[in-house]
Amino acid sequence: MKPAQAFGRSWLGAGFVFLYLPIVALVLYSFNDSPIPNVWRGFTLKWYVALASDQEMLSGFWISLKIAFFTACGSVVLGTMAAFTLVKYRRFRGRTLFAGMINAPLVMPEVVVGLSLLLMLVTVQRAFGYPEKGQLTIWFGHMLIGIAYATVVIQARLQDMNPQLEEAAMDLGAKPSQVFWLVTLPLIGQSLASAWLLTFTLSLDDVVLSAFLNGPGATTMPLVIFSRARLGLNPSVNAVATLIVFVVAIGVVVASYLIARSERRRQQEMAAAFRS
């Protein structure tokens, strides 16, 4: 092995250690019997048992799951429309403003987005007496970030897509709606799935927007975790973390396997179609 190659490999190795070390430590210490953090005293599952009766965490988990589900669905629908608009409709009034508004939430500090949404919420509430701060308002906040991310993912796929496929369908007499449902949608389906998963995880993970927009009965799981983590190290957080890590790892591996398989199948079909 050449020295340059060895250097490259060790750099990659060290980088991956850096990226994964905290996760390994989290998982390992979730099985620590000692109530004092960082002091190993033996293997236990008691933090997991305690978690099963941890009402605050459990209800937070269901609330987060619900908000994340609706955020992901809403973001993919509006994100598909927005990506379509940006890729297909090159010219309409206010396009620059539209593109700017789509991209801004990606880089805007979350505290600013959260504060401005909170101020609007208060203003609307004073005028109409509705809506109360709660799960709905958190959903509004998550949707804003979700649409931005979903649009980026779907837009990239739409740009790579061969427009001749849609043109061919139109030449063969398909109506625009038929072209969309029968040709475009199956072609971008994979990116819709990744956008859904991405916005789902983003929503499930969000602390800042939820902290600005939450109300009674809307304490999401990250808010519970954050308030405990602020006070110090807490083994219950490690247990939750371990569960999340395993679910996510399995989910991502399965999802990417399925996506890769459908992609392969699609390419085989395309190849077969062009051969015959």
Place this chain on the structure above:
Amino acid sequence: MKNWLDRYWNGRSAVIGAPYLWLLVFFLLPFLILIKYSVSEMDAVRPKDLLHFKDGLLQLTIKLSNYVFITQDDLYFKTYLASLKYAAATTFFCLLIGYPFAYFMARARSTVQPALLMLVMLPFWTSFLLRVYAWKGLLSTNGWVADLIIGSGLDQVLAALGVITAPGKLMNTPFSLVLGMTYTYLPFMILPLYGNLSKMDLRLLEAAQDLGATPWTAFWTVTVPLSKAGIIAGSMLVFIPCVGEYVIPELLGGPETLMTGRVMWDELFSNNDWPLASTLAVVMILLIIVPLALFNKYQAESQERRK
């Protein structure tokens, strides 16, 4: 009427209109309200209207004292400076670690590249909050990284550099803050750089070598300039969110690492000073508007090139 409907109410305008309307209501409008709050006088709990009509006079009241206040108050000035400093340091370290990382990833065998990419993305999918929390454990007393740093005597060096307050204490210092932010934002640096470097035409390097350049010269005169767009995109993706970061300073930072996101939060939730919090937010936007414009420009250029 029918004609008007036919012209404007079709599939196309619905596709454009729905996300457009959503963004106007939930992004632009709140932002305008934020600006309004920052220049409003408070009337017990609600801001006064900016426009008054009294005795036949239409009056526009804009209160700029908040803006004057934060430029004159030392604390806020220092906070902004600190935010920029920590964001810049984080960007520097992300680039230092991330560039070689992305480079070696892009030069790895093409069969292992998807797996490497997946390994970079995977931590990004697991909760960011929990990964930051994990550093709290690693850096506090008896934590793995703390033991390693203190055992090797590195804490003396860090203390001499002034990034930790005293040898042996790593948590709640500028060091732990920048480490946590570097860790969190590293994938945001690696991914655009990898995207850029993996598309590079390797024949250019061969040409440089044929013309007598050493690999080292070829790297600095060919590879680095060609990856400029990736460097800028990655740096902005790290720098901009770091300026307004709240969670990491709250969990890993200490009393001396005040950052503007945290100060704004305290003004809002502890002091209930909404106009001042709004002013701080508006100034934060002004600070990042230049890097933001830079990012958008390069983003647009790279999108143009793809077509």
